[in-house]
Amino acid sequence: MKIHPVILSGGSGTRLWPVSRATYPKQLMALTSELTLLQETLRRVADDTRFAAPIVVCNDEHRFLVAEQARALGVTPAAILLEPVGRNTAPAIAAAAHILADRDPEAMMLMLPSDHYIAARDGFWEAVDRAARAAGRGALVTFGVTPNRPETGYGYIRRGEALDGCPGCFRVERFVEKPDLETAKAYLADGGYAWNSGIFLFGAARYLAELERLETEMLSATAKAVALAVRDLDFLRLDKDAFAAAPARSIDYAVMERTDGAAVVPLDVGWSDVGSWAALWETAEKDGNGNALVGDVLAEGVTNSYIRGESRLVAAIGLEDVILVETADAVLAAARDRAQDLRLIVDRLARAGRSEHREHRRVYRPWGSYESVDAGERHQVKRIIVKPGGRLSLQKHAHRAEHWVVVRGTARVTRGTEVFDLQENESTYIPVGTVHRLENLTDEPLHIIEVQSGGYLGEDDIVRLDDSYGRE
Numbered sequence: 001m002k003i004h005p006v007i008l009s010g011g012s013g014t015r016l017w018p019v020s021r022a023t024y025p026k027q028l029m030a031l032t033s034e035l036t037l038l039q040e041t042l043r044r045v046a047d048d049t050r051f052a053a054p055i056v057v058c059n060d061e062h063r064f065l066v067a068e069q070a071r072a073l074g075v076t077p078a079a080i081l082l083e084p085v086g087r088n089t090a091p092a093i094a095a096a097a098h099i100l101a102d103r104d105p106e107a108m109m110l111m112l113p114s115d116h117y118i119a120a121r122d123g124f125w126e127a128v129d130r131a132a133r134a135a136g137r138g139a140l141v142t143f144g145v146t147p148n149r150p151e152t153g154y155g156y157i158r159r160g161e162a163l164d165g166c167p168g169c170f171r172v173e174r175f176v177e178k179p180d181l182e183t184a185k186a187y188l189a190d191g192g193y194a195w196n197s198g199i200f201l202f203g204a205a206r207y208l209a210e211l212e213r214l215e216t217e218m219l220s221a222t223a224k225a226v227a228l229a230v231r232d233l234d235f236l237r238l239d240k241d242a243f244a245a246a247p248a249r250s251i252d253y254a255v256m257e258r259t260d261g262a263a264v265v266p267l268d269v270g271w272s273d274v275g276s277w278a279a280l281w282e283t284a285e286k287d288g289n290g291n292a293l294v295g296d297v298l299a300e301g302v303t304n305s306y307i308r309g310e311s312r313l314v315a316a317i318g319l320e321d322v323i324l325v326e327t328a329d330a331v332l333a334a335a336r337d338r339a340q341d342l343r344l345i346v347d348r349l350a351r352a353g354r355s356e357h358r359e360h361r362r363v364y365r366p367w368g369s370y371e372s373v374d375a376g377e378r379h380q381v382k383r384i385i386v387k388p389g390g391r392l393s394l395q396k397h398a399h400r401a402e403h404w405v406v407v408r409g410t411a412r413v414t415r416g417t418e419v420f421d422l423q424e425n426e427s428t429y430i431p432v433g434t435v436h437r438l439e440n441l442t443d444e445p446l447h448i449i450e451v452q453s454g455g456y457l458g459e460d461d462i463v464r465l466d467d468s469y470g471r472e
Helices: 037-046 060-073 089-103 121-135 181-190 204-214 216-227 240-244 251-256 277-283 336-351
Strands: 003-009 055-059 079-083 108-113 140-145 156-162 170-176 193-203 230-232 235-237 262-267 292-294 297-300 306-309 314-317 322-326 331-335 362-365 368-376 379-386 394-396 400-408 411-415 418-422 427-430 436-439 446-454 463-466
Touching: 003 037, 003 089, 037 060, 037 108, 055 060, 055 089, 060 079, 060 235, 060 362, 079 089, 089 108, 089 204, 089 216, 089 251, 108 121, 108 204, 121 140, 121 193, 121 262, 140 156, 140 204, 140 251, 156 262, 170 251, 181 193, 193 204, 193 251, 193 262, 204 216, 204 251, 216 240, 277 306, 277 322, 277 336, 292 297, 297 306, 306 314, 314 322, 322 336, 331 336, 368 446, 379 436, 400 411, 411 427
Parallel strands: 003 055, 003 108, 055 079, 079 235, 140 262, 292 306, 297 314, 306 322
Antiparallel strands: 108 193, 140 193, 156 170, 156 193, 170 262, 230 235, 322 331, 362 368, 368 379, 379 446, 394 436, 394 463, 400 427, 400 446, 411 418, 411 436
16 A cells, blocks of 8 residues: 655744745755755655655745755655645645545555655655554554654653554653753653654544544635645645634644544654754764864864855854854854754844845746845846746836846847847846746756846836736
């Protein structure tokens, strides 16, 4: 029997700021390898015959990035479900369960967060096999990570008696909230506690049956959201009003802590939720001084630190136990043991109405990306990259004119009633109010320098008349 992975790709991107942002959160970034965390999760279940094609659940804003990263890996999801509003994990899993149970009443679901790190993939598969045996007998299985330190940032699971006929699987005696340090030390010494990984395996119909018993409102709302879902290109868009009516609850609170069928399989595979810069330092390859150095970094007399340069040289001298992260528009310096407090900075940015908590200077679109290079009174300069086959919307602006200069590739330009090609070092002018479009019909990326001029240069000064990505 195939196991159906359900990959949850939500998250606001606050805990690994400034690299992770709301519009480009950590699961879409390459932090532990050359692949992004989402791609690592996809590959974890794509390389083995025990798994069916995955279902990915994400929000509308990230849909094209998720689809592109799956395509780049050569993975075709069974579905990409779009959450119209965030309602936590239990409703998201319920939506996938409705789809799977309709197709196959005996379907098994493996819930995977998209942003976790697992070092030993074979060990993970073995744990999944143990969990599948228990799930086949009706258990709702969670995976409990074997702790190696007294961690206060995770919830814990108290292991109960062994399940008959299911080697390596145990009943859950109880779930425990995040403890204080002394309690965490006691849990570690006890040996019967595990970290709650947020990974689950159970039958789709079994999960829905528990919702019928425990969360009837959630069951009804998510069933309606799936029934009224509409196909949008490669995506399945859940009905907004129906999904918004579902109570916003985690699977732990809605089901796992209240069911009498919870079981746990120990997981000792080098797991991390990559939930902070300190956690990323734990998993990273380090030099002889205990430093994880990423990018163009020079360190002298630095120990036990994580230093990352994204856009320029970073030099550090005489530091110990620090996090130092540089991006094109922000620098973070923090004591490593204060990494969990990063939300305080992100919240201050949001309250101040600044953009650095939400997006990078480079902003990704389904057709490619743009990056702000310079901005001043009545002007803005952007670097635009249009991927092969990319096509911006047919649009016009009420307040700004645009000058385009091709610096690499060939651009197909629509300007009013004209359609023409621009080669490298050629340019054109788009007057205010003129209908226009930019396309790349070649197999190579197209690079454009765009100079905007006018009294208002905001991104909302766009009237889309036609769009290949459904954004009119």
